[in-house]
Amino acid sequence: MPITSVASNPDTLTLTVIGDYPVPLERLWDAWADPRQLERFWGPPTWPATFTRHDMAVGGWSQYHMTGPDGSTAHAWFRFVAIEPGRKIEVDDGFAHQDGRVDESMPVMRMIFTFEETPGGSRFTGVTHFPTVEAMEQLVGMGMVEGMQSALGQMDDVVADLASFAAGRATDAQILDDTRVRISRVIRGTVDQVWRAHHDPELLKVWLLGPDGWTMPVCEVASAVGESYRYEWEAVDGSQRFGFEGELLESEPPHRSVTTERMIRMHGPGAVNEMTLTAVEGGTLMTLLIAYPNAEVRDMVLGTGMTDGMERSYARLESEILAAVPV
Known part of the structure; x- marks a missing residue:
């Protein structure tokens, strides 16, 4: 009714x-x-x-x-x-x-x-x-x-509508306006588990790899507001390498963090990422609101297949990490 x-x-x-x-x-x-x-x-x-x-x-x-x-x-x-x-x-x-x-x-x-x-x-x-x-x-x-x-x-x-928001649904990207995109995924784990997996360097090196065939040789995590972080990935065969860096702007464990993000050695304004974790049926809703400097950068990034790479990472997080992370 x-x-x-x-x-x-x-x-x-x-x-x-x-x-x-x-x-x-x-x-x-x-x-x-x-x-x-x-x-x-x-x-x-x-x-x-x-x-x-x-x-x-x-x-x-x-x-x-x-x-x-x-x-x-x-x-x-x-x-x-x-x-x-x-x-x-x-x-x-x-x-x-x-x-x-x-x-x-x-x-x-x-x-x-x-x-x-x-x-x-x-x-x-x-x-x-x-x-x-x-x-x-x-x-x-x-x-x-x-x-x-x-x-x-x-x-x-x-x-x-049970299907659109169920646990097990792939990572979803929704364009909110000219600069902002919302990434959503229900991850099978508690809020504390998912938060820890996003902030422990040894865990990040295992799951935050995108498509298969990559390693994460550099994982420097910002643990306090004002600190900087740096992530670098390298192809298994050594043929490619890239990375991102930024600053932790806000942190409210275990449910919210805000960071800047820019590609290493790239000039110009970067993005601002706001991640929130919310307990829902089936696990934790991870919401990542990304604010890009303009629509052109937004479309360029989305066109790289970013969402597919994120889905592969989150699936790896569920299958290889969360069962081993203490509640």
């Missing part, structure tokens, strides 16, 4: 949305944990959402925008206040300027999403708390009630 109830209460300054779905609780939860799924129902059909950050951990942020029929965009954000895995998500929700800065002229709402099992599957309840009567009147007048009902009404199709 779709959304079963939408009710506003001016006395308690709340808007409550309830939906019942014939799917397991884990499936419903994952739809909120995975930005690929969340953006399929967070914006109304005529104003679809694109999430450029979804760091679902306490203190983490989500940043997104909705795109209207005429191409105009409305920007907003979440800040995660509390999370009870599989049961509850509590966020502050507000508006943003186009550059991502918080729009302090608009009200901030507290949203509490709860998830529970039912005899027929699972239930989602979302309660929005408005800070003042004026804020509630302003946002309801902007069409918030109709917008949420229309947007969340799309959850039916998302939670029924």
Whole structure:
């Protein structure tokens, strides 16, 4: 069943949305944990959402925008206040300027999403708390009630889609805009295991090799913000060698890191990589948001077969490393 109830209460300054779905609780939860799924129902059909950050951990942020029929965009954000895995998500929700800065002229709402099992599957309840009567009147007048009902009404199709987001699906690349690409893969392992495998040089040398036939003779990992890293690969026959280097900009173990990246001995601006790890059914959702300097560089890199090489690496990580990494 779709959304079963939408009710506003001016006395308690709340808007409550309830939906019942014939799917397991884990499936419903994952739809909120995975930005690929969340953006399929967070914006109304005529104003679809694109999430450029979804760091679902306490203190983490989500940043997104909705795109209207005429191409105009409305920007907003979440800040995660509390999370009870599989049961509850509590966020502050507000508006943003186009550059991502918080729009302090608009009200901030507290949203509490709860998830529970039912005899027929699972239930989602979302309660929005408005800070003042004026804020509630302003946002309801902007069409918030109709917008949420229309947007969340799309959850039916998302939670029924088991194949698109299942563990075992190959690495997926999605172009978000002129410069940003989102790489996604569910890796069969815990968040701690996957984080460790990305930061232990001896493990990286085993799995981060791309297609068969390569070795990784140089693996210098940045362990603290401000440190530099350097990775170099060499063909087994010694005929080719290349590498990347960069700086660790942000690190929040075990779920998020941000680094710069540029090819060694190449001039010009490089890329910025933001990796987030989120526990989902079947393992850990690895999301890598890559920001390139321009669309030309983006298309050139994607045209090298990068996604296929990443898939081979992640498959190797699962088959050769994760079983040996202690939880």
